[in-house]
Amino acid sequence: MSTRSDPVTRRAALVLGSGLLLASGVFASDLPASAQTAPQPMRIGIIGAGNIGSTIGGLWAKAGHEVMLSSRHPEELKGLVEGLGPKAKAGTPAEAIAFGDVVLVAVPYKAYPQLARDYAGALQGKVVIDAGNATQARDGEVYDEVRADGIAAVSAKYLNGARIVRAFNAANYKIFARNAGRGGERMAIPMAGDDPQALATAAQLVRDSGFDPVVVGPLAKADTFAMGSPGFGLDLDAEDLRARLGVAR
Template identity: 30%
Template sequence: MADALGTQWARAGHEVLVGARDGDKAARLAARIGPGARAGGLRDAAGFGDAVLLAVAYDGVKEVLGHAGDLLRGRTVIDCVNGIVHPGVTLATGAGPSVARQIADATGAHVVKAFNLCPDDLWRMTPPLVDGRPLTVPICGDDTDALATVRTLTTDLGCVPADAGGLDRAGVLEATAAYVIGMYIGGVDPRSALPSPM
């Protein structure tokens, strides 16, 4: 996700800093993204730019946040993490707080849940389209400025941002991701289970 979204944002003219625990891995990814991207550590990424994209496996969230320390407090953090348990495609968070809420509570960041419903291949499309139409990106968050930043980043991808409620609704997006992933694994296009607009 960091590769796909970072590449598209760099193409749109944004500066991107790739942060990773492994400096060589970060440097390789920044090189793949191309002009406008550079590499650094996790703390470098936590303090860089207008927003931080957290794109790690759910099991690594706490460790990455620990490396970032207090640098995320008050910053815009985009959470595209899906805490999914295989097999069965269930939520790792169970009935507890969403991944997004856990991140917000641990860091004091202005977290926006977004970009978690589609695989990275779709984000590599320029622009991402579904049946010839721009992809709609649901976003959940509480902070007005953070939401505005994520709306801009969504539009810069060629997508359409859709307000999906406050951060308390992030769990709904995470459950929707489990549904979508489960359908795909079962060989069913999840769009076939949704009614067309009237």
């Protein structure tokens, strides 16, 4: 029997208690270090190899996870993945989805309809960390959908069947690169999703990349920290971010 999904299965078991804490509004990042689960390596497929994909992927590779950044022309990523170290490799989007226990979507939002057409079946049941933002100048009709319906609903439409967690979308990649693993109180990353196990897995990956997770609520709450909202672009620690977004501790 294949053991392809064993890493994420083990992780899910290890963080089950963490997932319950998340659901009840108590965050594992608030626990003493001795009570937190030791990181377990995962395989992460990254759709896109731009600023967000390469920045967050590099942090995960540094933390010991295996990452595959993707492009329709993966040979062009050779220099990038070599710079990220031995835990990083390149592939096509289809290869990255198949490779990953978890998938990070980090492409321009206008690409989501094509992503759905090409890979909807492959993404079914996957934990998908959705880091996309919609901008008027770049994303055209999809931006109009987001403006009308909210980014949570539009992501759910195009990533239908995936276990979506919105995260790593609420700031510029330069802010992530500058603040990852900083001393003192860590920068907090707002997250939203409907699947408790997916949230627990994504929260651990937020910690592994050098930040603190703050679960804002179900996927619909992702609109509170989408680009253009008052919750976007905040460089705050977990306590201050919860206060700003009105999240109960």
